[in-house]
Amino acid sequence: MSAEPSEAPEVGRPSAEPSEEPGAGRPSPEEPEAGRPGGGRRNAWTAAALAVVLPVAVGLPLWQQLRYYDRHRYHEAVTTVPAGGGAVLNHASWRLLDLRRTSTGVRMRFRMTPLDKDGTSTLEDLFEVRDERGRRWQFDRDPLLDMVEVGRPVTVSVGGPVPADVADRVFPVVRYAPLKQAPGPVPVLRFRR
Amino acid sequence: MRRVVAALTGLALLVAAWWVKGRTPDDYDHRYAPLATEGRIGAPVRAGGFVVRVDRVTAARSATPDGDQVVRPDGVFVIVAVSAQSRRAPLLLTTALLRTRDGYVYRDTVKNVIANDGDPVEMATLVPGVWTHGSFVFEVPPSKLAGATFVVSDRAANEKDPPKDFPAFGFELTAEADVPLGLTEAGARRLVANAPERATIRGAGT
Numbered sequence: 001m002s003a004e005p006s007e008a009p010e011v012g013r014p015s016a017e018p019s020e021e022p023g024a025g026r027p028s029p030e031e032p033e034a035g036r037p038g039g040g041r042r043n044a045w046t047a048a049a050l051a052v053v054l055p056v057a058v059g060l061p062l063w064q065q066l067r068y069y070d071r072h073r074y075h076e077a078v079t080t081v082p083a084g085g086g087a088v089l090n091h092a093s094w095r096l097l098d099l100r101r102t103s104t105g106v107r108m109r110f111r112m113t114p115l116d117k118d119g120t121s122t123l124e125d126l127f128e129v130r131d132e133r134g135r136r137w138q139f140d141r142d143p144l145l146d147m148v149e150v151g152r153p154v155t156v157s158v159g160g161p162v163p164a165d166v167a168d169r170v171f172p173v174v175r176y177a178p179l180k181q182a183p184g185p186v187p188v189l190r191f192r193r
Numbered sequence: 194m195r196r197v198v199a200a201l202t203g204l205a206l207l208v209a210a211w212w213v214k215g216r217t218p219d220d221y222d223h224r225y226a227p228l229a230t231e232g233r234i235g236a237p238v239r240a241g242g243f244v245v246r247v248d249r250v251t252a253a254r255s256a257t258p259d260g261d262q263v264v265r266p267d268g269v270f271v272i273v274a275v276s277a278q279s280r281r282a283p284l285l286l287t288t289a290l291l292r293t294r295d296g297y298v299y300r301d302t303v304k305n306v307i308a309n310d311g312d313p314v315e316m317a318t319l320v321p322g323v324w325t326h327g328s329f330v331f332e333v334p335p336s337k338l339a340g341a342t343f344v345v346s347d348r349a350a351n352e353k354d355p356p357k358d359f360p361a362f363g364f365e366l367t368a369e370a371d372v373p374l375g376l377t378e379a380g381a382r383r384l385v386a387n388a389p390e391r392a393t394i395r396g397a398g399t
Contacts, residue, residue: 135321136282163322
């Protein structure tokens with residue numbers, strides 16, 4: 001085998017001589033990209049493609065994560081009940097009878113009427129008072145008040161400690177709080193006094 | 194000119210990446226460490242959803258809830274009397290521990306429950322605007338007291354030991370209050386030397 005270079009020009013190897021044909025040669029590497037014929041148009045297409053692809057590539061996963069967070073975070077569907085009015089929560093009708101101050105806090109009474117068999121227990125209901133700053137005080141319910149009759153109204157009385165300076169400004173809340181909460185807003189009744 | 198700008202930009206990005214990487218903790222338990230708020234004895238510490246104030250720190254060689262039942266520690270009982278309230282919603286201070294200067298952790302044990310006359314403070318529901326008073330009881334070797342810090346949080350207590358080489362779970366970015374007990378070597382010796390033979394610990398109350 002000879003190591004001598006062949007005299008015949010190799011196919012596909014660019015000629016060392018500059019081409020006579022105008023525009024047929026490759027641009028010098030020093031030549032700026034945008035300066036090439038059609039280079040500016042290519043850059044514009046690249047920018048346009050990036051403008052579409054980047055927001056989708058970054059935004060879509062973010063949006064999915066935010067949607068997941070939003071579905072699973074705690075948020076409430078609040079029904080504001082006018083003074084003297086009633087509303088339905090957890091298969092029962094609720095009406096605020098009164099809210100009064102005690103020596104250590106407040107005590108409130110509700111009239112609850114089960115509308116069907118699923119509404120005969122208050123085990124999955126939480127009783128709270130809240131103030132305008134969103135602070136919450138949760139009260140224990142009467143443990144004997146379980147399994148009442150459908151259609152028969154009962155009085156639910158709950159109370160507990162609340163700071164004296166807010167006892168006149170709190171509003172009663174009944175919240176549906178099952179042991180296993182499905183994703184989505186939690187139904188809440190907020191009673192006006 | 195454009196190449197110079199590109200090279201400088203690339204270099205700046207490299208330096209920025211190196212700076213960020215150097216300041217990002219590598220291990221999981223540092224990266225997701227609790228968000229600790231440090232305080233001092235006698236001052237309210239706001240941490241996440243609760244406020245806690247360490248009222249006083251005492252020691253005892255034994256404790257009794259009622260005068261009859263006596264609980265004895267391995268080491269010495271350290272009794273951290275606190276006042277606490279929630280800031281927004283009802284909560285429990287379910288995690289409490291003493292962290293020593295050399296990194297040991299002493300959690301409150303079942304003796305804390307027995308020693309309290311009534312519910313210990315970690316079983317008391319804290320509500321906004323109402324101070325709940327109570328005590329955490331730890332059993333600690335006297336030699337570990339100097340430089341110890343009281344740590345309290347509303348995160349769930351870890352009931353089980355984490356797997357080997359794996360950090361305790363459930364702590365990630367949770368709020369906690371860290372209150373150094375301010376005990377020097379001499380102060381710790383004095384606290385233990387002056388510890389009464391028996392302490393009566395009242396349960397939590399408002």
